[in-house]
Amino acid sequence: MAIKYEFIKQCKQSGARLGRVHTPHGIIETPTFMPVGTQATVKTMSPEELKALDAQIILSNTYHLFLRPGHEIVKKAGGLHTFMNWDRPILTDSGGFQVFSLSERRKITEEGVEFRSHLNGEKLFISPEKAMEIQNALGPDIMMAFDECPPYPATYEYVKQSTERTSRWAERCLAAHQRKHDQGLFAIVQGGMFEDLRVQSAKDLTSMDFPGYAIGGLSVGEPKHLMYEVLDYTVPHLPFDKPRYLMGVGSPDALVEGSIRGIDMFDCVLPTRIARNGTTMTSQGRLVIRNAKFAEDFGPLDPNCDCYTCKNYSRAYIRHLLKADETFGIRLTTYHNLHFLTRLMKNVREAIMNDCLLDYRDQFFAQYGLLDN
Numbered sequence: 001m002a003i004k005y006e007f008i009k010q011c012k013q014s015g016a017r018l019g020r021v022h023t024p025h026g027i028i029e030t031p032t033f034m035p036v037g038t039q040a041t042v043k044t045m046s047p048e049e050l051k052a053l054d055a056q057i058i059l060s061n062t063y064h065l066f067l068r069p070g071h072e073i074v075k076k077a078g079g080l081h082t083f084m085n086w087d088r089p090i091l092t093d094s095g096g097f098q099v100f101s102l103s104e105r106r107k108i109t110e111e112g113v114e115f116r117s118h119l120n121g122e123k124l125f126i127s128p129e130k131a132m133e134i135q136n137a138l139g140p141d142i143m144m145a146f147d148e149c150p151p152y153p154a155t156y157e158y159v160k161q162s163t164e165r166t167s168r169w170a171e172r173c174l175a176a177h178q179r180k181h182d183q184g185l186f187a188i189v190q191g192g193m194f195e196d197l198r199v200q201s202a203k204d205l206t207s208m209d210f211p212g213y214a215i216g217g218l219s220v221g222e223p224k225h226l227m228y229e230v231l232d233y234t235v236p237h238l239p240f241d242k243p244r245y246l247m248g249v250g251s252p253d254a255l256v257e258g259s260i261r262g263i264d265m266f267d268c269v270l271p272t273r274i275a276r277n278g279t280t281m282t283s284q285g286r287l288v289i290r291n292a293k294f295a296e297d298f299g300p301l302d303p304n305c306d307c308y309t310c311k312n313y314s315r316a317y318i319r320h321l322l323k324a325d326e327t328f329g330i331r332l333t334t335y336h337n338l339h340f341l342t343r344l345m346k347n348v349r350e351a352i353m354n355d356c357l358l359d360y361r362d363q364f365f366a367q368y369g370l371l372d373n
């Protein structure tokens with residue numbers, strides 16, 4: 001069975017909707033947040049802990065796994081699900097973003113991208129066909145087409161050329177797609193911050209009939225209001241009966257605002273990345289636990305949170321662990337941050353069910369940001 005989107009309910013207060021994405025490894029309730037497991041692990045979390053915090057689907061990176069350990073090894077292990085012992089859905093991105101944001105000395109041609117590995121400087125090449133070969137070997141439930149994520153800012157002419165090439169590359173990905181294990185292939189809409197290019201990209205890609213569509217090229221340094229504007233004029237050109245995935249978006253406010261605009265799936269390294277330097281997400285806003293004022297604070301990270309970390313450990317203890325460079329500290333902040341976002345998305349789904357997502361947004365933002373660190 002390939003990827004199927006089941007529409008459940010339209011929110012009467014906003015453009016949000018409730019849905020389910022049916023995949024070979026299970027059903028995803030949307031809108032949903034996908035924890036990022038770049039190198040075949042969501043850093044410091046076990047699969048059991050990810051299930052305990054209600055992670056429905058996780059993301060892994062084609063670029064990183066291609067460089068190390070190599071997609072052939074993962075294939076020999078039986079694919080990514082077996083390799084990392086995760087039996088729920090997995091989405092792999094195509095490497096389009098990493099090749100442009102991580103590698104050095106890139107050369108882009110119609111054929112593909114030549115670049116140097118950020119690990120050892122080795123000369124490598126990824127084409128749409130290569131990106132599909134790697135993802136077929138990894139065996140995720142959802143694969144992403146190989147595209148170019150233009151830098152921000154970029155000239156209209158540059159974005160126009162890049163976006164038209166991304167459409168040609170999407171066609172090549174579709175042609176190379178072997179549909180092994182019923183993997184679904186999502187296309188990625190580009191077009192920078194230019195409405196006519198975004199609309200053209202969406203029209204080109206929806207004419208090729210993919211099972212799902214991502215909006216890429218955002219959260220690349222543009223102001224948030226600009227990202228929301230791009231969503232306002234792009235989402236209407238995507239099919240109603242297919243999943244919409246906003247790539248690289250992640251902060252609590254952006255997850256709520258994106259859901260209001262009809263986005264179904266999100267991913268971001270934010271919660272796991274900031275956890276590693278002791279920044280935690282709480283209902284009153286961000287809390288930097290390394291701050292000395294928490295040295296004798298024996299309350300939970302977030303008094304409104306019911307997660308394992310908040311039920312069993314104090315701010316003072318977590319601060320101590322982080323100051324002492326104890327790995328358990330990072331595990332506790334990571335678990336809490338991921339739980340915070342999966343809980344937020346559960347609240348968003350409930351608000352959609354009750355036709356009150358805009359009220360929920362106002363109530364959430366009234367709380368969030370009260371903390372002065």
Ligand SMILES: CNc1nc2cc(C(=O)NN)ccc2[nH]1
Pocket residue numbers: 096097147148149188215216217218219220247248249
């Ligand atoms: C953190 N910001 C961010 N922007 C992204 C854009 C893309 C994209 O356009 N892929 N083709 C992927 C991941 C991203 N992460």
